[in-house]
Amino acid sequence: MGRPSRIERTRLFDRLSWALDNQWLTNNGPLTREFEERVADLAGADNCVVTCNATVALQLLVHAAELTGEVIMPSMTFAATAHAVRWLGLKPVFCDIDPRTGCLDPATVAAAVTPRTSAIVGVHLWGRPCAVDALEKLAADRGLRLFFDAAHAIGCTSQGRPVGRFGDAEVFSFHATKVVNAFEGGAIVTDDSDLAQRVRSLANFGFGLQSPSAAGGTNAKMSEASAAMGLTSLDAFPEVARYNRENYELYRRELGQLPGLSLIDFDPDERQNYQYVIIEIDEQVSGLNRDLLVELLRAENVVAQRYFSPACHQLEPYRSQPEVYLPHTERLAARVVALPTGSTISREDIRRVCNIVRLAVSRGSELTARWHQHVGAGKKA
Incomplete structure (x- = not known):
C-alpha cells in the first residue's frame, strides 16, 4: 500500500526536458496550467488551482473564505485535515460518522453547529463520497461554508456527478501515494470563480488581491516538475x-x-x-x-x-x-x-x-x- 502507481517514464522525461529547454520551471508555467485544465475537466469544475500540497490547499481555502471560530469535520481522517485548520488558529470540532460509509453523519453535524461555527469539512473516505445532498442543504440552511477533503476521491462520482463540484470547493491530493500523483501536490476545484481567484492570489504571496488580507498570502505554487509528473500520472x-x-x-x-x-x-x-x-x-x-x-x-x-x-x-x-x-x-x-x-x-x-x-x-x-x-x-x- 502506498507505492507510487506505474507511469510511462518516457512521457515524464519528455515533459521535464521540455520545461528545461524552455527554462520555465515554476510560477504558473505551461505544464501547470495544462494540469489545472485537465484536473478541472476530470472533476467537472469550472476552476482548478493546483498547489504544492493538499494541506496547504485546505489552508488557502480557510484563508480565502475568511473562516473563523469552529470548523466541523470527521475524526476519521488523516491528521492533516484537522492540522490545516488548527494551524490557522481555528478549532476543529469532530463529529461522528455514518457507520455504513465512514463519512460524516449529517445528523451529528447539525447537532454540533454553534454560533461559533463557520464551516463544515466533509471527507470522502477511501473514495466513497459523503452524504453530499444532506450536507449541502444543512450548510445552506445554517449559512455555513462547505468544503470537501477529496484526497482519496479523484475520478469518483456521487449520484453520477463527479467529485469536485460539491459544496463551495473540494481539495484533491497528488501526494506520491495517491492514485494520481505529482510527486507532491494538491488542488482546489470549485465553480466559484471569485473564490478560485482569491485562492490563486493567496497561493502567490497575495499578489492581485482586490481586498486586504490579514494573511497577506504565502508561496503555495506547484512547480513545473510536479505538474509534469501530474500530467503523466493523469495519462496513466x-x-x-x-x-x-x-x-x-x-x-x-x-x-x-x-x-x-x-x-x-x-x-x-x-x-x-x-x-x-x-x-x-x-x-x-x-x-x-x-x-x-x-x-x-x-x-x-x-x-x-x-x-x-x-x-x-x-x-x-x-x-x-x-x-x-x-x-x-x-x-x-x-x-x-x-x-x-x-x-x-x-x-x-x-x-x-x-x-x-x-x-x-x-x-x-x-x-x-x-x-x-x-x-x-x-x-x-
Missing part, C-alpha cells in the same frame, strides 16, 4: 483505476466469504478509482483483533496499515481537549486495515496476502492465545 489514470478494480475484485473473491472479515464495498452504479482495499475485522467472530492481524502480516513482510487509526480525536494535540464521544468512529478505527494494492502489486502478491489473512482469521482464537502466552513469557523474562 484510466489504466491504473482499471488495475485497482481488478485487485479489489480479486480480494473480494479470495476473502469475501471469510467469517469475521468484511471488505468495504463501493456502489456499483458509481465510478470509483479503487485506490484502497480496506478490510474490517470483527474480533467477536474471528477471535482475532485488528492489531494482531497487522503484526502477523508484517511478520510475513506484508505492510498493511491501520487506516485511519487512531482517529484524530484520539491523537495529540486533540486528545488533551475536553473528551469527545464518537462511538461509531472509534469502533471503525479499531477494526480497519488497508491491504496492499496498486499497479505495482501482482495478482500473485495478492493471493499470498489473502492466504495469510485466511489462515490468521480462520485460526484467530488459537493465534490470540499464543500471542498472549508469548507476551506473558516476555514480561516474565
Whole structure:
C-alpha cells in the first residue's frame, strides 16, 4: 500500500526536458496550467488551482473564505485535515460518522453547529463520497461554508456527478501515494470563480488581491516538475483505476466469504478509482483483533496499515481537549486495515496476502492465545 502507481517514464522525461529547454520551471508555467485544465475537466469544475500540497490547499481555502471560530469535520481522517485548520488558529470540532460509509453523519453535524461555527469539512473516505445532498442543504440552511477533503476521491462520482463540484470547493491530493500523483501536490476545484481567484492570489504571496488580507498570502505554487509528473500520472489514470478494480475484485473473491472479515464495498452504479482495499475485522467472530492481524502480516513482510487509526480525536494535540464521544468512529478505527494494492502489486502478491489473512482469521482464537502466552513469557523474562 502506498507505492507510487506505474507511469510511462518516457512521457515524464519528455515533459521535464521540455520545461528545461524552455527554462520555465515554476510560477504558473505551461505544464501547470495544462494540469489545472485537465484536473478541472476530470472533476467537472469550472476552476482548478493546483498547489504544492493538499494541506496547504485546505489552508488557502480557510484563508480565502475568511473562516473563523469552529470548523466541523470527521475524526476519521488523516491528521492533516484537522492540522490545516488548527494551524490557522481555528478549532476543529469532530463529529461522528455514518457507520455504513465512514463519512460524516449529517445528523451529528447539525447537532454540533454553534454560533461559533463557520464551516463544515466533509471527507470522502477511501473514495466513497459523503452524504453530499444532506450536507449541502444543512450548510445552506445554517449559512455555513462547505468544503470537501477529496484526497482519496479523484475520478469518483456521487449520484453520477463527479467529485469536485460539491459544496463551495473540494481539495484533491497528488501526494506520491495517491492514485494520481505529482510527486507532491494538491488542488482546489470549485465553480466559484471569485473564490478560485482569491485562492490563486493567496497561493502567490497575495499578489492581485482586490481586498486586504490579514494573511497577506504565502508561496503555495506547484512547480513545473510536479505538474509534469501530474500530467503523466493523469495519462496513466484510466489504466491504473482499471488495475485497482481488478485487485479489489480479486480480494473480494479470495476473502469475501471469510467469517469475521468484511471488505468495504463501493456502489456499483458509481465510478470509483479503487485506490484502497480496506478490510474490517470483527474480533467477536474471528477471535482475532485488528492489531494482531497487522503484526502477523508484517511478520510475513506484508505492510498493511491501520487506516485511519487512531482517529484524530484520539491523537495529540486533540486528545488533551475536553473528551469527545464518537462511538461509531472509534469502533471503525479499531477494526480497519488497508491491504496492499496498486499497479505495482501482482495478482500473485495478492493471493499470498489473502492466504495469510485466511489462515490468521480462520485460526484467530488459537493465534490470540499464543500471542498472549508469548507476551506473558516476555514480561516474565
